[in-house]
Amino acid sequence: MKPTLQDVADAVGVSRSTVSNAYSRPDQLSAALRTKILDAARRLGYPGPNPTARSLRRGYVGALGVLFTSELSYAFTDPFAVRFLAGVSRTAERHGTGLLLMPLPADRAQVRGVVENAAVDGFCVYCVGDEDWALRAIRDRGLPYVTTAPRADAGPEDRYVGIDERAAARSVAAHVAALGHRRVALLGETVLPGVAPGPLRLADPTDASHPTTRGRLTGFADAFAAAGVAWPAITVLNATANSRAAGAAAVAPVLAGDAPPTTVLACSDVLALGVLDALAAAGPRPAYPISVTGFDDIAEAAAAGLTTVRQPAEEKGRLAAELLLEPPVDPAEGHLVLPTDLVVRTSTGPVSGS
Amino acid sequence: MKPTLQDVADAVGVSRSTVSNAYSRPDQLSAALRTKILDAARRLGYPGPNPTARSLRRGYVGALGVLFTSELSYAFTDPFAVRFLAGVSRTAERHGTGLLLMPLPADRAQVRGVVENAAVDGFCVYCVGDEDWALRAIRDRGLPYVTTAPRADAGPEDRYVGIDERAAARSVAAHVAALGHRRVALLGETVLPGVAPGPLRLADPTDASHPTTRGRLTGFADAFAAAGVAWPAITVLNATANSRAAGAAAVAPVLAGDAPPTTVLACSDVLALGVLDALAAAGPRPAYPISVTGFDDIAEAAAAGLTTVRQPAEEKGRLAAELLLEPPVDPAEGHLVLPTDLVVRTSTGPVSGS
DNA sequence: TTGAAAGCGCTACCAT
C-alpha cells in the first residue's frame, strides 16, 4: 500500500499533526524536525498529503469547473471557445486554480451525474442555452457559477458576462440592409432542435431554441424590419453544428434554388466561413455576388475578409473567471455586458442584381 | 450549513447507508423508499453526495491532470497543443473522465505544490523538456503518467507517445538540401535558456536544452552533414517563445545581415509562419527567395503553403489518454512512436542565388 | 514546539 501521513509519523516517532505541519505550516515546528520528517517521507516514498483528503478537510478544492454544452472536444476546436478559454485560464492561473473541463452529456440523465461529481469550487458555464435542466443541476450544487448566455430566469445571485446580442446583430444587419439587400437569409446553429440542415420555418425569431441565436436573429429581424423587410419574407437556415462544414451544408440548398438570397447573415464566423466555402464550391452560380456576414471576429475572419461583429473573446473568459474567483462585493456587479464592434470587410457589398 | 447525507437520513428516518444507496446503487433499495429519500433531499436542498468525500472514500477521482510546461493559456493558443488536447479530451470523454488542466509554474519550488495538490488519477505531461524536477515530482506522486517528449532516463514503467523527432527533421532537411541550399539557418524555441532572440552559438545540436528541439536540430544537422554542410557553418536562431511574433523577431537580425541564409528550417510551424511574416515585412531584401520549413503541419501551414513535417496531433493526444485510461497489459506497449510525413508545399524551392 | 482528539462527508462491508 501507498504510505500515508500516519506511516511517516510512525517512522519518525511523532504525531500526525506534526507531519502535517511539516508540509502545510513549516513555521510550526523546528527546521531540524521538519527536515527529519521530510527525509523520512522521501525514504518511505510518501507522496505528500493526499489532495482529496486535504480538500475534504479544508472544504475547498482549488479548481474551477468549465462546462460545455457540446462535446468537450469542441472546446479545443471552435476558435471562439478556444479564445474564451484562454481568458479563463489566464485568470485561473493567477489564482493558482486548476480548470476542470467538463463535457455536458446530451443525455439529460447523465448531466446531473457530471455536475454532481465534479470536485470544484464553482462553475463557468460556456454556452448553455435553454438546457434548463443543466443549469438547475448546477444551481442545486449550491456553488457559485457564471454563465455566458442570457437567461430569462436569471436571479440576482446569478453571475453573467456577455454582450447585447440583439443590438450587436442589429448593427451588422443594418449595414447589410443599407447596402440595399432585401433577399435575406439568416443562418444559425440548431435554430430548432432536431431539424435537418437547410431552410426551416420559424414563425418568429424568438422561437429559436438557443437564447444566443434568439437574440441574434431578433437583432437581424429588427434591422430588416426597419428597412421594410418583414420577418416572413426572410429565409432562416439551420446548421446542425457550429462548423464550416455544417454552415456550407446549410446554405447549399438555397444556393442551388431558383431565387437565392443576395445576402446571408450567420450567427457565427465559423458558419459564415462555411457559407463562403459553399459559395466558392458552387462557382458563379448566382450571377451576382452574395454578401456574407459572421459573428465573433475570430482570427480566420480577417483573413477571409469577413464582415462581422467583434466581441472580446478572451476578455469574456477573463471576466467570467474573475466573477468566480474575485466575487464582487456588490452582486449587481456580477452582471457584465461587454461592448461589441461592427467590423466591415470585403465580404459585404452593395446589392447588385437580379 | 449545507445539508449533508446525514441530514437527509435523519429527515427520512433511515440510515446514511440507505441514503447513500439511493444515490449510488438504486438497485439496493425499493423504488418507493428511494423516491422518498430523493424527495426529502430536494426539500432540504441537499446537493447530492459531496464529490470530494466520495473520491476519498472510493479511492479514485475521475479526472486526468494535463500538465503544460508553459503557461496554461498556451494550451488554448498554440494550434498544435489545441489539437493534441482535442485528442486527449475525446478519449477522456469516452471514459467519463474530467480533464484538469494544470500550468507548471516556472518557479521550481511551486511545481511540487501544483503536482502534489492535484486531485487526479494520472498525469498527461505535455511538452515537459529537461525539467527533470517536474517529472520527479510527478513520479513521486506515484500515479501513472504519460509524456510526449523523449526522456533519457525513461524507465520501463514510463508511458510515452511521440514521434522519431530526429528522423522526421532529417526528412525536411534532406528535401531542402536536395534543392541545393547550403547557407542554412535553423530556428528553435528556447534553444538555450535565457538567451536573447536571434543567432546564438551552439557547439553541438545535442546541447539544445529541450529534448524535442535537440532531436529536431540533430536531424537537421544529419541531413546537411550528408550534403557537405558541417555543423559550424550552420546558423542557429533562438526564439524566445513558440509564437509567430517570436519567430519573426528571431530571424529579423539575419535577414538584415550581410549574407542571409537561403533557407530557414524552423522547429515548429508557428515559428516558420513567423519567418514568413518577417520575410513579407522585410520586402525583397535578399535578392532571392528564402526557403522556409516548419514542423507539425497545423491548419495555417496549408494556407500559407508551408513545407513541413506532419505529425498526427489529435492521434497523439488520443493515444496519450488511452495509455492512461486503458493501460496496456504489456508495459512494452506503453511506448508509442507515431509516423510522420514530409509535406512539400510552396515555401521551399531550388536555391537561386547570390 | 508538539500531540491528542475530533471530525470533514461519504461508502462498503457484513449483519440482520
Next chain:
DNA sequence: ATGGTAGCGCTTTCAA
C-alpha cells in the same frame, strides 16, 4: 431491503 460499523487521509483546534 436496510442498518451498524469502520474507516478513507487529512487538518485543526486546543491543551500540554
